[in-house]
Amino acid sequence: MNKKVFVIIVTYNGSKWIEKCINSLLHSTYPVGIVVIDNCSTDNSVELLKQFPQIHLIQSKENLGFGKANNIGIDYALKNNADYVFLLNQDTWIFDDTILNLVAVVQKNSSFGIVSPMHFSGDEKTLDEGFVTYYNRKIEGNSDENIAIVPFVNAAAWLVSSACLQKVGGFEPLFGHYGEDRNYCDRVLYHQFQIVIAENAKICHDRIITRSFKKDVIQSKYRMLSQVLDINNTLFASYANALKSVFGLPKYFKKSYSFTSIVKLFYNLVVYYMQLVFRMQTIKKTRKKSMIDVK
Numbered sequence: 001m002n003k004k005v006f007v008i009i010v011t012y013n014g015s016k017w018i019e020k021c022i023n024s025l026l027h028s029t030y031p032v033g034i035v036v037i038d039n040c041s042t043d044n045s046v047e048l049l050k051q052f053p054q055i056h057l058i059q060s061k062e063n064l065g066f067g068k069a070n071n072i073g074i075d076y077a078l079k080n081n082a083d084y085v086f087l088l089n090q091d092t093w094i095f096d097d098t099i100l101n102l103v104a105v106v107q108k109n110s111s112f113g114i115v116s117p118m119h120f121s122g123d124e125k126t127l128d129e130g131f132v133t134y135y136n137r138k139i140e141g142n143s144d145e146n147i148a149i150v151p152f153v154n155a156a157a158w159l160v161s162s163a164c165l166q167k168v169g170g171f172e173p174l175f176g177h178y179g180e181d182r183n184y185c186d187r188v189l190y191h192q193f194q195i196v197i198a199e200n201a202k203i204c205h206d207r208i209i210t211r212s213f214k215k216d217v218i219q220s221k222y223r224m225l226s227q228v229l230d231i232n233n234t235l236f237a238s239y240a241n242a243l244k245s246v247f248g249l250p251k252y253f254k255k256s257y258s259f260t261s262i263v264k265l266f267y268n269l270v271v272y273y274m275q276l277v278f279r280m281q282t283i284k285k286t287r288k289k290s291m292i293d294v295k
Contacts, residue, residue, distance in 0.1 A: 004033070004083045005032045005082065005083065006033040006073075007086045007099075008070055008077065008085055008088065009035070009037070010036075010037050010038075010090065011036055011045050012038070012039040012045070013041045013042060015043045015044050019048060024094045028100070033056070034055040035058065038058070039060050039063040039064055040061060040062050058072060060072075065176045065177045066171070067171030067175050070170070071170035073087075074170050075170070078165060083162055084103065085160050085162070087157070088157050089156040089157065092156060092157060092203050092204060092206065097201070098201050101198055102159040103159070105198040108147075110161075111192065112194050112196050113160065113163075113164035113191075113195065114158050114159070114188055116157055116195075117197070118135070118201065119156060119203060121206070122205070122206035131153070131154065135150070137151060137152070147197070148197040149195070149196050150197055151189070151195065152185045153197060156205050157205075158181075164188060166295040167294060168188055169294040172229065172290070175226075178222040179222030180222075182223070183225075183226045186232055190291070213265075216256075216265070220245070223245060223249070224246070224269065225242075228241075228276050229286055231287050231290050235284065238287075246269045246273050249265070250263075250265050250266045250269070
């Protein structure tokens with residue numbers, strides 16, 4: 001209980017979940033500090049947040065997106081001597097022993113940079129659909145049956161050690177709302193930290209995964225950006241992987257959209273790939289920065 005944990009939540013029009021999320025943290029058996037960065041909500045999110053004097057509320061004058069807003073909270077936590085930072089989505093809630101169990105796992109091994117709980121859906125019984133994909137990619141042969149080592153898990157609930165943050169840094173600001181967690185995981189692995197799932201800790205992620213063409217185009221572009229920025233590969237291999245996505249992603253989505261939409265997606269990705277080529281100097285600088293220990 002002597003390790004200092006700060007929970008960081010980025011909110012944007014999250015009035016539907018805020019009270020349940022914050023109340024679950026207040027009932028945690030492990031004491032935590034709570035930092036909320038509101039991304040200029042237009043609903044009554046801020047009004048609801050101000051009902052909780054226990055939280056430190058930071059109001060942004062604009063919507064900074066997921067990564068940049070979290071970076072503000074991470075900076076605040078580290079300046080206040082956090083041992084661990086728990087990044088938590090606004091549409092989640094935890095259980096009384098969630099953080100206690102996460103801290104117990106991360107203290108087992110100093111190489112554990114990110115520890116995620118199991119993600120259940122809003123019914124508290126069914127595993128979250130997206131989480132299942134990442135959990136099924138766990139590496140076999142772990143000595144601890146309560147820990148699954150994975151190459152990636154989405155950032156809905158990450159306990160990140162201060163050692164990892166001080167070496168890897170925060171989220172890359174080139175990303176908007178998607179792709180920043182994948183880029184961060186790539187950097188964590190490059191700096192010799194592991195990403196693990198604590199199977200005895202859980203959260204509930206109250207979301208419905210929906211598909212829209214606009215969203216898939218944006219996510220596809222950010223996937224390509226994360227590929228060219230992947231410092232685990234050479235620059236040439238990274239651009240080659242992004243080029244493969246120009247052809248592979250339309251093929252992946254062909255069952256979801258009409259032929260006309262797939263052609264439009266392909267065109268968008270070709271144009272974006274060319275933009276990445278023209279921005280190669282920026283990509284090189286960002287990759288180089290990512291390879292250097294922050295502290």
